[in-house]
Amino acid sequence: MTAPGSARPADRARPRRPGSVVGGVLLMLARTLSGGFVIATVIGRWDEFTATIVINGDRLAPVDPDAAAAVLGWLLGGYGLVLVLYLGLTALVFTGHNWARVLAESFAAVSILLSFADYALNGARITLRTSLVSVTLDILILLALSSTAARHYARAARAARSAARLSR
Amino acid sequence: MSDTAQAPSARRRVSVGAALDGFFFVLAGLSSVWLAVLLASESLGLGWGLLWFAVLFWALLAYLVLPRLHRILTRLYVPNYFIGRTRTSDGLLGDPVNLAVNGTPEQVHAALAAAGWTRADDVTIASSLRIITSTVRRRSYRQAPVSPLLLFDRIQDFAYQQEVADNPARRHHVRFWRCPEGWMLPGGHRVDWVAAATFDRAVGLSLFTLQITHKIDEHTDVERDHVVASIRQAQPQARVVLIRDFATGYHSRNGGGDTIQTDGDLPVIDLRALPASGRAAAPASLPGAAGSVVELTGLS
Numbered sequence: 248m249t250a251p252g253s254a255r256p257a258d259r260a261r262p263r264r265p266g267s268v269v270g271g272v273l274l275m276l277a278r279t280l281s282g283g284f285v286i287a288t289v290i291g292r293w294d295e296f297t298a299t300i301v302i303n304g305d306r307l308a309p310v311d312p313d314a315a316a317a318v319l320g321w322l323l324g325g326y327g328l329v330l331v332l333y334l335g336l337t338a339l340v341f342t343g344h345n346w347a348r349v350l351a352e353s354f355a356a357v358s359i360l361l362s363f364a365d366y367a368l369n370g371a372r373i374t375l376r377t378s379l380v381s382v383t384l385d386i387l388i389l390l391a392l393s394s395t396a397a398r399h400y401a402r403a404a405r406a407a408r409s410a411a412r413l414s415r
Numbered sequence: 416m417s418d419t420a421q422a423p424s425a426r427r428r429v430s431v432g433a434a435l436d437g438f439f440f441v442l443a444g445l446s447s448v449w450l451a452v453l454l455a456s457e458s459l460g461l462g463w464g465l466l467w468f469a470v471l472f473w474a475l476l477a478y479l480v481l482p483r484l485h486r487i488l489t490r491l492y493v494p495n496y497f498i499g500r501t502r503t504s505d506g507l508l509g510d511p512v513n514l515a516v517n518g519t520p521e522q523v524h525a526a527l528a529a530a531g532w533t534r535a536d537d538v539t540i541a542s543s544l545r546i547i548t549s550t551v552r553r554r555s556y557r558q559a560p561v562s563p564l565l566l567f568d569r570i571q572d573f574a575y576q577q578e579v580a581d582n583p584a585r586r587h588h589v590r591f592w593r594c595p596e597g598w599m600l601p602g603g604h605r606v607d608w609v610a611a612a613t614f615d616r617a618v619g620l621s622l623f624t625l626q627i628t629h630k631i632d633e634h635t636d637v638e639r640d641h642v643v644a645s646i647r648q649a650q651p652q653a654r655v656v657l658i659r660d661f662a663t664g665y666h667s668r669n670g671g672g673d674t675i676q677t678d679g680d681l682p683v684i685d686l687r688a689l690p691a692s693g694r695a696a697a698p699a700s701l702p703g704a705a706g707s708v709v710e711l712t713g714l715s
């Protein structure tokens with residue numbers, strides 16, 4: 248796409264990003280941030296958290312502090328990796344990849360359904376001190392990404408990409 | 416749907432995607448109701464935070480929960496063919512279609528500009544913020560955006576307005592939709608554009624979604640006649656075909672719950688005789704002399 252004339256139809260085919268997608272992406276960023284906050288909290292109180300690791304019913308830290316630290320490190324590393332992948336997914340939702348949108352919706356839906364099962368069956372209390380913020384974020388993400396505007400945007404962006412691929 | 420023209424494998428993939436979309440759409444609606452319940456029960460435990468939570472609760476209800484529920488329900492029971500009414504983005508019935516126009520886009524734009532109408536800005540974050548601040552501070556915003564209404568499954572192609580007394584809360588406005596190729600009004604009248612003209616009289620709460628919106632004047636005929644008169648004054652050669660009693664039965668409410676009163680006449684403004692770029696002369700078969708009003712009445 249070097250000629251100025253040929254760039255125009257592609258611009259027209261590329262749809263404008265609706266507010267629901269921008270909002271959904273911001274909420275996904277907020278969800279990642281809250282995860283990063285959890286990691287920072289654990290690192291800040293490393294000794295307290297290593298002391299809580301229990302394997303086969305016994306506390307690990309008094310017996311083998313290095314092993315306890317390693318377990319916690321692996322857990323945090325794994326969670327960090329999930330967050331980085333989620334961040335990548337957020338970027339793909341922003342650029343209008345439909346599968347990324349559906350995957351992000353699925354994560355939110357599973358999380359909501361698990362929370363709801365816990366709430367309805369086990370009588371878990373969902374308040375500001377427990378999981379209200381993360382449940383709220385999940386529901387808002389699902390609302391934003393399942394909206395008609397977000398759906399049309401993802402479909403239109405996909406069509407624009409395949410049209411661009413064909414014209415290349 | 417255009418999907419049906421694709422290969423069978425692609426069609427199946429699309430329909431799985433559509434089923435997933437539908438599932439998430441409804442699940443999001445239901446979980447937003449649950450979120451409203453959670454917020455309401457949480458707010459009971461808060462003392463002075465209650466007011467803050469009440470605002471949050473209203474925002475959630477008005478802008479997320481009720482629109483989503485309306486969308487799910489109206490998709491089930493509101494027909495999607497032309498019934499003389501536009502629809503809001505939530506699927507509710509919106510302002511009535513009370514005007515039609517024949518002519519090219521250039522002729523429509525030229526006629527409205529000459530008649531003292533200002534084209535409305537598109538709805539963007541910047542223009543939305545500006546209409547809020549100018550309404551609160553009572554500042555003039557002559558190109559204020561109008562909310563999207565849908566007809567033929569499309570948002571209006573463009574909208575024109577006239578602000579009243581430099582107050583963005585009160586304005587004349589009319590939205591235009593280009594009719595699909597070969598489409599005819601009920602009764603077999605072929606027109607290029609249909610339009611919905613209403614007068615915004617104040618800012619208030621929508622009856623159905625509790626959102627902040629413009630309230631329209633219930634006498635939509637006054638606004639319709641104002642549009643026709645302003646164009647005829649500016650363009651004396653414009654012809655008008657008045658279809659009498661086109662929509663006599665359509666007294667109802669619009670999407671914000673405002674009542675609508677109408678005599679049901681549908682004026683078709685014919686601008687094809689107007690000079691416009693790209694079209695030299697008017698077709699010879701236009702009804703009536705230049706500037707005339709032709710009345711079409713039913714059998715009686």
